[in-house]
Amino acid sequence: MIYWWKFIIVLTTSVLSLRLLRPLAIHLSLVDHPDTRKQHTGTIPLIGGLAMFLGFGVGILLLTPTVNGLWTLLVAQLVLICVGVFDDYHCLSANIKILAQIASALVMALIGGLMLWNLGDLTGAGIAVDLGVWAVPFTVFAVVGAVNAVNMIDGLDGLAGVLTLITFTAMSILAFAAGFEEIGALLLVFPAIIIAFLLFNLGIFGRRRKVFMGDAGSMFLGFSVAWFSILLAQDNVQAMSPSVALWVFAIPLFDTVTVMLRRIFKRQSPFKADRNHLHHILQKAGLSYKQSLFTIATAALVCATIGVFSQLYQTPERILFSSFLGLFGLYFWFIGRLQKSLA
16 A cells, blocks of 8 residues: 555644744744754754654554554653653753653553563574563663664754664565554654654755754654564564664664763763764764765665665574674774874
């Protein structure tokens, strides 16, 4: 079945939501101000996340999917949207946001029954690594990790949107390929709402109509990536293996883990804000904003493509997982060397 007209309706709804919410955000002072870390010009409305959530709701109404646990996804998303909007309005502490993320992950796992039960056959012995009693804590860890990966990569216009666009598109392809049409169609809602956001965020409609997704948007997208990754990797679906999930979301994970490890090595809080993310380093190395965005997006697309084809051609999970770790090690080393050369 072709879903193009529903895709257009969701995209249009999201565009209208952004257009209507923008003046309201300015009136309520729900805006981002430039500072030493944020180098944009003028105040920018932080309504991208709320508009994307509304667009996703319209997508569900149009598709009426019968996906198990969908209502818990909406509840958890709403919790993060509310916390994110409040944080965008009146900066909350990192601890409060982490607690909200943990609460949402627990809703997903304990009430919705969606959690990581196993990590796949990582040893090549033909036996999946069963998490057993560690399923819930590992699921919470994975969700919080994905949420913060999107949040931390959201430091360059269009970057978080483009990277999650690639991830959701890859997961949709895998869901359709595995015969799960409803899940694949639902995943296509995300490219629609993200494209609508990017039209404003990248200034396609003019710089005067620019918006940011804010913490509400990054947490909404990060949680959704985690929810669908776990859904597609479980035994009753198995549209992709857990190792493939790492590949389709590789660059945000690489960036976040690298930054947090370096902060820990310096005895700093892993959640301390700084300008040591991949996009900051590339710009410091002399790349322009567009060159940095293109470079990171290309790397993400290559990794996601590897993940998709590895799943379609049934590449052994131990090879996928070990190569992912090897690539991360190479990334960690390269970024460290690059930072030293720029110091």
